[in-house]
Amino acid sequence: MERDFNFNVLDVIRNRWSSRSFKKKQFTLNDILPLIEAARYAPSAYNEQPWFFLISVTRQENEKVIDVLSESNKLWAENASAFIIILARKNFSHNNSFNRWHFFDAGTSFGFLALEAENRGIAVHPMAGFNHDLLIKNFKISGDYDPVTVIAVGYRDIPDVLPEKIRINEKPGLRNALSSIYKKIEDI
């Protein structure tokens, strides 16, 4: 099965997918900062900009990140060139009340980041599978922030370099039908 498109959308949206196979290549901070710049220009509730990014590019840093991943993610993520950890500030700065949109806004910023990455030929793979408490402890995350996701970053490689048992899933994921994800308000 291949992805179906009912409308022409941006190439970066059409071509992006969360690959697990990465080329061996050393990244520097300057390879990552354009992605953070893209994330930075996301809109957010009250322009709060609740996002914060921890960046890992050296072997030593990457090993620290891999330590907090789930076993199933460790299988492939050890080949990533870099990682970005997204944190979201829980409260609004202007009145210290809970920001109900902190994850939503972090998501928008990740959406911008992911498409800027695709634009640069860089693959990013966001992971939900990580040890939440260990991440907070190892990276000394303040109680003002929630850890949201850990993103593996690198140049996409062919599936063959992956362990056999995960190789079969190394292809763009499918989506629910367009008709199943919306409703017209007059039809409610």
Place this chain on the structure above:
Amino acid sequence: MERDFNFNVLDVIRNRWSSRSFKKKQFTLNDILPLIEAARYAPSAYNEQPWFFLISVTRQENEKVIDVLSESNKLWAENASAFIIILARKNFSHNNSFNRWHFFDAGTSFGFLALEAENRGIAVHPMAGFNHDLLIKNFKISGDYDPVTVIAVGYRDIPDVLPEKIRINEKPGLRNALSSIYKKIEDI
């Protein structure tokens, strides 16, 4: 003050901003569906795709949406051609446990939607200011979903058509400095 860019990023990211001034133009469902198609191809935790979109394009539907907005948003949103309400499903389908990333994933899908809109010359403005309980009641939202945001949609117009007191803010919003939103893991 104007926006500063440290790196070249996609034009759709650079040029997008949440305007309040819209041209008088009738939208149809087919103007909106390409934006939903873009949102549909966002990645999500376990490919859950927790997003759902309520679409409003007729005058009657739009009035129902405007009814649930905050007074400060009503001032300008009545000029929007269409609205999209984003809902996020609370629990995972595969095991019915709480999906900690439902707002994050909805945010990623909105990021894709917003950039596809910009690509089509359409402006979108996400709003946090709405009556949460009234939205749930008026649009018969199931308890399985959280209302996330109401998005005004239209073709950007000049600021002059806005009421004077909000006209002054009709320009691209600024952002915190790039250097203030990230840290290298080795510097923690």
